[in-house]
Amino acid sequence: MTTAHDSATETKNRIAALEVATPQRDLLMDGLYRLLRNRASVVGLIIIAIFVLGALFANFLAPFSPIQINSGKGFLPPAFVEVGPNGYKSDPAFLFGTDTLGRDVLSRTLYGARVSMVVGFVPTFIILIVGTVIGLISGYRGGWVDNLLMRVTDVVYAFPDLLFFIIMMITLRDTFIGQMLNGLFLLFSSLAIVSWVGVARVVRGQVLSLKEKEFIEAARCIGARDSRIMFRHILPNSLGPIIIISAMTVPGMIITEAILGYLGLGLRPSTNPKDFFITSWGSLLLEGQTAINAQPWLLLLPAICVSLIVLAFTFVGDGLRDALDPRLQGTQ
Template sequence: MPDAAPSRPGQAKTARRQSSFKALEFILGVILVGGIGLAVLFSGFLFPGGGSAVDLAARLTPPLVDMAHPLGTDPLGRDVLARVIVGGEISLTVGLVSVAGAVVIGVVMGLVSGYYRGFWDVVVMRFADVQLALPFILLAITFIAIVGGGLINTIVLLIVSQWVQYARLVRGSVLSLRDREFIQSARAIGVRDIKILFQHLLPNLLGPVIVLMTLNVANNILLEASLTFLGLGVDPTIPSWGGMLAEGRTYLQTAWWVSVFPGLAILLTVLGLNLLGDWLRDTLDPTGRTRV
């Protein structure tokens, strides 16, 4: 015991440093995500035309040359700043809605599979194993070839490809909780299964699920941009970050800003969401806390 005393000041200093870093992560994440979210939320007020106004006389204007177009214009003379902010609505909608759909399906499947086990558990988990073995791009190409592209189909594709992550996560947690004393007590006094699942088990699983949700929103924004870039995602006539990257790839040497600014918007949004996800993981996971 006496040998441990000298290390306590060092442990306290390390804990303070880690706490400061967590706070910085949270602040930067809120600034990035909050700033971009507010800009997208008020995009209709800031840019009533939706960034679709064409001005061929001002086509490919560089940034900071014309204050009417601070980030320059694209090959059709459309304002890049307006299209980046308006396009963020599509990318954020895809990220948020697809994650919400995957969470609802995956959590329900995981709860039922882990709680009841048996035949239902075997069917769901084997189906999940098969789906996880499929490369995402193969699943995307097959899905788009059958049902077509578009905003709704892109969201459905992401839901179909990601619900298994939540199902496996929730099932594993339920298996470790279903035989605990508070669950057995609830069964003993006649609490219905539906109430046990959603009032006793689900609240104990929300931490890891929330962390995975935050990270998957960022991942889905990247996937939507990638699919749209490849021509498999959102309709190219609708402004989106991936579509803008695809449009500007032929102008990289002569008009770099057409692709760089939507790419920068993706980078900052994903960075902010990842910072918030890391902060949530450290905050909600008690095993990750430094004890002094």
């Protein structure tokens, strides 16, 4: 005779056999296949890989130290220009010329990629963690918890992001926090504090649409804890939108760092050749703006790099959206 305990055990085993991990893995593999069939996304991935490798191995790829001052070689034009607008002749050793102090522009741009890549990925990771947790709790709990968290989200969302970044950098720049990692810690914190609201709203919407599904009800019936339901069943089924929004967040962080650096509020320039973070593309844009007539490539090269990396992430984000959208299944 089958007992109630045996019946519950059998039901639990069936639920485990139909765990969401397998279809979710199939969905992700199918999404990866569809992503790699998108030519624009592949080009974007290649560009991102080039910049990441260039940032990691800048000390091997850079022809000069980014802080090396070459006496008498200030404002040299790029090697592919015989004579620059200032009348100076180019030097083949400096592919993109030099700045006002004779520092190699290409080397400084390669080292500047380190800051932009880190600023793109680290704050985005923090934003995803905070936004996902708040969205999960808000959507799953509902009631006064949902109302409280969403009102906090609305308040944070209403505050102008760029203004908040500027206030934080100006106020705390000369404090102990502002000096950590040459100012990168303060920059990470500023970017993450007010940028999680979009992720929280997306995750909350996903949770609201999933928490009444049959497989969630089945998990409740077998006594699964709320934390397991949220992180083992609901979260894996919400990964598609989270992955897409993360790909769109990274270029936003890079642009924000470039803006703050251009305003003189970004990374503190370092004069120690052993430092991993020495300069940033935003700082190079500020330097190039003052020398646009004497050495245009001092401004153009970091500007082109920012444009390329943002465009690459946009291609990848669009490709991920198409690859992970279930409504497009079978159309590619």
